[in-house]
Amino acid sequence: METEELTYQPPKEWRESTKVLSLYPPIPRNTNAVNFDIYDFEMLFNDEQTNQLIRTGQTIGCFYIESPGMRSLLRKLDVHDFEMLTAASSIIRPGVAESGMMQEFIARHKDPARRIYLIPEMKDVLGETYGVMIYQEDVIKVAHHVAGLSLEEADLLRRAMSGKMRSHSAMQKIIEKYFLSCKNKGLSDTQAKELWRQIESFAGYSFCKAHSASFALLSYQVAFLKSHYPAEFMASVLSNRGGFYSAAVYVWECKRLGLKMHLPCINKSNYEYSGKKDEIRIGLMAIKNLSRNSIQKILDERKNDGEYHSLADFLIRTKLGFEETSILIKCGAMGRFKKTRPELLRLLDIYIHKRKILNESYNDLFLHETFVMENEVKTNINFSVEEICKAEYETFDYMVTRHPLYFYRSFTEHSAIVKARDLNKHRGKNVRLIGWYMTSKRIKTRKGDIMKFLSLEDTTGTFEAVIFPREYEKFAEHTMSMGPYIIEGKVDESDATNVVVSKLSVLSVTSVKVADQKDSVDNKYFGDVEKISEEDFMLLEGIDKEKLRLAYAS
Template identity: 35%
Template sequence: AGAEVRYGEVNDAILERITYELGIIKDKGFAPYFLVMHDIVQMSSRTCGRGSGAASIVSYCLFITNVDPIAHHLYFERFLSPSRLDPPDIDVDFAWDERDGVFAAVFERFGREHCARVANHNCFRLRGAVRETGRCYGLSDTQISEAEKKLFISGLNELDDPLWQTICRIATKLEELPKEISMHCGGLVITPRPVYCYAPLGLSSDGYPLLAWEKEGTEMASFVKIDLLGNRSLAVIRDTLANLEEEDIHIDQRLWHPTEDEPTIAALAKGDSMGVFYIESPAMRQLQKKTGRGDFEHIVIHSSIIRPAANAFITEYVERLRGKRWEPLHPRLAYILDETYGILCYQEDVSKTAVALAGFSESDADKLRKVIAKKAGGEKLRVYRQQFFDGCSANNVSEETTQKIWEMMQSFDGYSFCKPHSASYAMVSFQSAYLRVHHPAHFMAAVLSNQGGYYRSQAYISEARRMGIHIEGPDLNLSRIAYHARGNTLFIGLMAIANLTMQARVQIVEERKRRGAFSDLKDASSRLNLSREDWVSLVESGCCDSLALHYRRSEQLRILLTNSAREPESDQLELFTRPKQAAVQTRALVQVKRTEDELHREFSALGFLRNSHPLLLWAQYLRGLTRVKASELGRYKGRYVNLIGYQITQKQVMTKGGQSMSFVSFEDETALYETVLFPDLYQRFHPLLSSLWPLVVFGLVQDDQGALVVEVQHLKKVGS
């Protein structure tokens, strides 16, 4: 039935794949696992099955995963094969705010005695080990902190004090040893008999039965681990669709094919993906601009090839995609790497290459992939390297070619992704991107409400303005707790206001539902029983402006506190009570335009300004400053420019020589732009990047394969 729903007509190729997979699943005794996973995903309306399990057509037809493995050529053997000993491992994402409910439902559905959470083993790091050892020797936290400052500057070996020599010697031995047990964020086991029949159990701080083992130990003990994880972007999609329903805009999920939507593909090809799950980072947006490709298959490639050790291969990939002639490193790799232009991109490419060129078994090839991915190195990697070189030699692969391929394999050192995983996430990316293109205000409201994206709220507010969205509020009569949208207007939620209590947010919304909008400040203050701190937060954010357009915010606060349903303290009355004549005089002098002090307080309350870019706060320093607007950078390729930079995000990386450098995203009032600080410049200017004070950025505008980047030459604070 699932296959018919997914495919309509089940042809021979589909039936053959289903039969093949079911045979392996049956032989290995894993059918109950798939049925359990099917039950679990039914507990939520929106899920994303990912990882290597997304290569399974059985998972797809059971609605555990959402990517067609046949259409996208996903490699099932990366998940299960006759020679693979590992149990199946399907990670399933739920909306981040629904996951706890899913865990509760799982324990209820399968029985509390039959379920247990997996542990995390938190290990000592060197600083923590030094601190704990020092305490054991009777030292106070103050003594330890003072000594730490010297220790980690001069080094552990530069000590004269015999006691500290002993402490450091012991601490070094403690490093990487388990310190305490906590609960894994998503790991779960379900057993046919009560879990205590198989393993000892503890109790987590949340009250869940807890295995003593972490994920590796759980698998070694022959448990089949299930991972149920939280994903904010699933909540973004859910909330966007719900917000649209309020305006009678309905998207039929059965007929929704965002991967085929041309405006969405065009937007992604330009790197217009801020707020879009999985592909909104500066590096990813730059890669999109370089390639000019926004179709599903290329998004899958790009989200996989972006990894720390692959920079040189990314450059080669872009050149090949844009027309550079290339040949596969070996004819046997042509069918494996053709879709990625001859570049190893996915985890399974490592395994497939080892099998094709060096004659590895599927099992050994998978072990090689794991050794590389987990930075195991050492003797294991040397053994596999020798096996790979010997196998390639036996198959008449030249040593030069073998070396090049081995080096490309090493770019998977650390984290990397399999194609099924990237394809699963790319599907969520496309749904997000579609909503951004066609319903921008509703989408950005949901992004801001669910937080946790790559950027701060200020960056998303700026992006919304660049998209032509009207920003409104926060407003005592219009704002909900979360952000929401109507038409092309995005309403800031009460959640955006710093220090406003949840109790106050709920009370405001409930009071409006019960008795309607607030007519003026006195009406609001008489109906709401809020603390002084809550009123201060509301006023400073501008939330009460619409009820008192001609009042300064200090006067708004006086009125609210003197008429509050909660009796103000006597010193508050003394502070805010004024003669009536003074109040009239204040109203006459005030204009709608906010004072500099009010704007600074507004920024402190919200993290952004309601109606302007934060650079307005430094307007006095910007007047008369000769600079290029970020939106005009394309006219200055190859030239040195002065820009104003309001920092959005930065990423520090290490060069091969072990030096720190940084990629920094800035914006001004007109656009975002990307910069790079190479080691010498980063060493000199990195202290300036630790605050939100805007900077004067002097640098060289370069065209990096079609994406602009400013190579920074000098930084200074605006106004310095």
Template identity: 35%
Template sequence: YGTAHAAMVCIHSTFGFRGALRETARVYGITESEISGVTKKIPYFFGESKNALGIADFLATHPRTRGLHLDPPWPEIIERAQRIVGLPSSIGTHPGGVVITPGRIDEYVPVEISAKGIPIIQWEKDGAEDAGLVKIDLLGNRSLAVIRDTLANLREQGITIDEMRWEPTKDARTIELLARGNTMGVFYVESPAMRLLQRKVGRGDFEHLVIHSSLIRPAANKYAEEYVRRVRGKPYRFEHPLLRKVLAETYGIMVYQEQVSQVAMALAGFNAQEADELRKVMTKKHRRARLRDFREKFFGGAGRNGVPSDVIERIWNMCMSFSGYSFCKPHSASYCQVSFQSAWLKAHYPAAFMAAVIGNYGGFYTTQAYIGEAQRLGIKVYPPDVNKSRRTYVARGGAMRVGLRQIKGLSEGAVTAVVESGLGESPFKDLEDFLERAQLDEADAQRLVLAGACDSLEPSLNRAQLIWKMKCRYRGRADRYDAVPPLKSNSRREMLRAQYRALGFLTEVHPITLVKTTRPRGAVKIGDLREHIGSTVTFLGWGVTSRTVTTRYGEGMQFFTFEDETGLVETVLFPAAYRRYVRCLGWQEAFWITGRVTQTFGAIVVEVREVRPASHAGYAQS
């Protein structure tokens, strides 16, 4: 259609607590490091919706900030920042909304050019739809790139998958992997909540996976637990006989968006247009006023069909669990096709798959978490090497090599120079040959040496000696190039620390194995927790990811994922533990966790009672 007839939809961003504080503090000349020290304690997006608390009240009462002392001018900054909370801050580009028009698009809607040169309309998606514009959602999906790169890597190894005859949904090993919840890296089903649900249900077939991918949504937790019981054999009755046909495939529980419409038609006599309007209103942020009218019509129609008022109330509450966001069945089914392809590749070719996951910048977890998963799968992870690495990760057999792009601070130009200067020629013979052919600036060359990517060029020299030779060359001291002094080699711990600084993870071991700490008597490994169900144990865990939720009583609680070299475990901090320990917990750090090991439908969760930071060797902070 061309840019004259098409543009992306915009999003209007507003100031939350973090953004308001940051912008106001900058006006006062506060340094970025000091600003970040305050704002990092505030959850993302907090304050962007209407909250009862202001910034000052939040800082004074929230468990993460309670007791935080801020010297002047911070009290004044906080007071002024509160005035701009909720005001527009910027215009951005919607991740997938595209508007197409028959005539010039600027004759229908105001258009501007984004910072990246993309034309965007100045209306959000709802305004575009209300104006009658044709809007298409074209979503970018990183996992399609993961599948593409995995298949390309396999072809390089002489393994070709016939995609026309590829049927991962019928593969027993893939179904088993999904049923066990061993899905880190697998598109759409790798979150802690999804992995737990998979383990509880114990089903990895396509039909159940489609249900599960729609069932995991913010307001549906109690229905998810009931669903698990029903799948595992608990007898149940439909809330009303009129719902049997609509909810039979989902065990009597509303899972998909279209089931809201179908229930409204079957139970309350809505016509198709009214039912679809109800479905749309359910998923809108600003829905309260219109929802009152739909509620009245729903209760009235269901009552005329002889449905008891208490049953209507329960069914309406089930409809309310679709607030915020939810999915229709075709959406979930199409996504699960990609999930199955991803899971099949992980089950059969784990090294190539994990290399592609990390090479495409992961998904739900940090690079260290994916490296840890690869190591637990028995995959050998090799560090970057100027003679063997490519731009990104690549696998060979049961091993993978870190890509040059992983090295922190290394310019894209340097990555290109190293890769292209090594193509079509013999490998770099030594450091001098490498520097001559790659023609890097000194800073990039030093980053490569410190990351260990030049170790194989001159194995008889340590990195300090390689740095010495490199600096001689860049300073024009050819007379001293071969007179390498006997510089001291780094210790193993120092080498690992340098690698952590350069890459953000360790290739040989999990960082937790190097933590200097006193091991409590009776401490266990995460992989052995299943042997201690019902007992209170202590283990050393590396923070991977977390999710904070609010209880029905307005209290905060947190789900936290930890790992060690033997496995992953999900933990829960109920409100009392959350208030006490939330300020000391973090990702990419090690903690001694004490808690009770519980098992629900076969899934292990530790209820945290005590958290103690482990003393680090220093690599994570250096």
């Protein structure tokens, strides 16, 4: 029997659209002799360490599941398998969340008694998702099996809800057809309208299940990497210049994971961040105002002729100028030379401006005098912690040596302040916390009021300050800085990382000075806190009244 010649042609708009000239090959497996296959999904889904990381929301840095809202959702749903992560990836979308069905899904997931179906037929169609539409396919199933539309009409309804139908008249016909079909199926007006409300508010922003599942697969892969190879994974996140959060958040997530963050080093750093075991080395890419060409010079010279042995050796070999070299010194990238940063800066001035060793005609006729100057600038005094952190912040946009809250420790270590890691012990109770800014999100409630979510961290963990409209009206102007924020509020019983704010203030540097009795907002100097010992009284016995009067008068 002869086969008929195929006459099918793709639609015209497909043939005339942009053509894909080539397809990239899939990512190779088991490169660099790693002992796992990242595409072995059965292994991933059954890995307890990965599931524990996901269910506890410790997913900062993980694709699609790192936002504060998503991390809270993972905890509320106790997500620890692929199916539930697929569902969570869809219900976090605006359509489901804004329709109120996300909260309903959570409630029904936790309490089977809540799984009451609007229309009995919905149990057969949406039993897997407790009667809640969370995928685009659910719109088709409900419109066909419950409302009575044909499959073609149901899909047309889905497309219309997604904003892909521009004809207003065609849209109106579908709406009329929907309500007529509901009536023919015996649904009441109340049932038809509520079903329509759910479809209308949800369908425009929903995922199809395949889309959501593909996101969940990738989320599982990166969660596995974070749980088993945290240094390598977080180094890659930082090299990728972050994701949902700023680099500062990822750096302190590394610290909370127990990783050691090493400053950049001209002898050890690569261009990107590098991680191994429990250590991460900051890459030269993190240094602002250090050009790509200069970084490449440093790396190429080191590769060709070995490590740098001194500041003079570095300057002669790389020919970097004063400004870029001083940046490297200030941020700690020349710590391998075993000299303090002030001494290196003084030597830099001598080499560049006195010896002029970067000049092509360099020939030091006064070498002895130069050696004398080098000895004269030696010092064991290094930058203070404050100066080091200031240099790091100016260079990287984040601090490494200390967390910003370190400089407010007279407040953060107070017994009345609860640490983020201890919030689980205070569910349903009022607490006071101090946190540093991570990110924030303003939203409009159903009533049209504005509220805000402030994502904050301390050195032990992260938490979410939920500021409802009434409180936001009071404190909005205080939520525009990095902090530190003093938060007072009630810990959410369902998710202890959420704190409903009743009071908010910003802890200023001036407040810290007042606490230390160094300064005040009124510019009043209180003097140092004096300590009195028995020796002071013994000294007073040997001083007559006249000498004592003169001492105080002077």
